[in-house]
Amino acid sequence: xxxxxxxxxxxxxxxSQAVAFWCDPISGHATLYxxxxxxxxxxxxxxxxxxxxxxxxxxxxxxxxxAERLKGVDSxxxxxxxxxxxxxxxxxxxxxxxxxxxxxxxxxxxxx
Amino acid sequence: TQLxxxxxxxxxxxxxxxxxxxxNSSSVFSSLxxxxxxxxxxxxxxxxVVTGGEVKKLKRLTFQFGDARKDSSLHITAAQPGDTxxxxxxxxxxxxxxxxxxxxxxxxxxxxxxx
Numbered sequence: 001x002x003x004x005x006x007x008x009x010x011x012x013x014x015x016s017q018a019v020a021f022w023c024d025p026i027s028g029h030a031t032l033y034x035x036x037x038x039x040x041x042x043x044x045x046x047x048x049x050x051x052x053x054x055x056x057x058x059x060x061x062x063x064x065x066x067a068e069r070l071k072g073v074d075s076x077x078x079x080x081x082x083x084x085x086x087x088x089x090x091x092x093x094x095x096x097x098x099x100x101x102x103x104x105x106x107x108x109x110x111x112x
Numbered sequence: 113t114q115l116x117x118x119x120x121x122x123x124x125x126x127x128x129x130x131x132x133x134x135x136n137s138s139s140v141f142s143s144l145x146x147x148x149x150x151x152x153x154x155x156x157x158x159x160x161v162v163t164g165g166e167v168k169k170l171k172r173l174t175f176q177f178g179d180a181r182k183d184s185s186l187h188i189t190a191a192q193p194g195d196t197x198x199x200x201x202x203x204x205x206x207x208x209x210x211x212x213x214x215x216x217x218x219x220x221x222x223x224x225x226x227x
């Protein structure tokens with residue numbers, strides 16, 4: 001069964017350092033999402049891609065966060081510099097279109 | 113302002129009891145999804161409802177989409193300890209003239225089922 005892949009699963013870094021997360025969506029899924037989730041709460045959308053284009057990054061803190069999906073397949077989310085408040089689970093999801101997003105296992109980020 | 117209000121936020125029950133989780137909004141959704149998430153893992157899609165008034169059953173779980181496509185409920189019959197987890201509803205609003213939409217999540221319901 002096809003799955004969304006994410007790496008790393010866990011990342012510990014010190015504040016002011018740079019971190020990067022990678023996501024490989026399910027093959028053929030044109031829509032890719034990056035979410036941030038605080039423990040026990042619902043995910044919050046950071047950025048949404050349709051193919052290689054960003055269609056929604058209104059909640060992305062652009063002074064320190066960046067995301068790209070250059071060939072419309074896999075994607076990278078970067079944080080530079082990381083801050084203590086960035087500690088969270090970062091989830092990637094993909095969708096073939098209308099309804100039903102499929103999530104990866106997430107990357108648990110801890111900023112010390 | 114939360115687009116999707118999910119309630120209750122916490123639910124602690126005994127094995128065998130029934131429960132219902134609600135998801136309400138003032139917005140109309142093209143579809144609504146329910147997810148279950150375990151600690152340290154990503155959400156797993158349980159069901160997608162599309163049609164107003166639609167009812168879907170998945171073993172002991174019953175999902176209903178409101179007639180106006182603004183609200184939904186998840187009912188679990190005879191809950192078991194294995195049902196413990198974070199339940200999330202998410203509504204999809206399609207961007208006009210496009211094939212994709214924006215998914216907005218509720219705050220989640222943390223369910224604990226005690227043996």
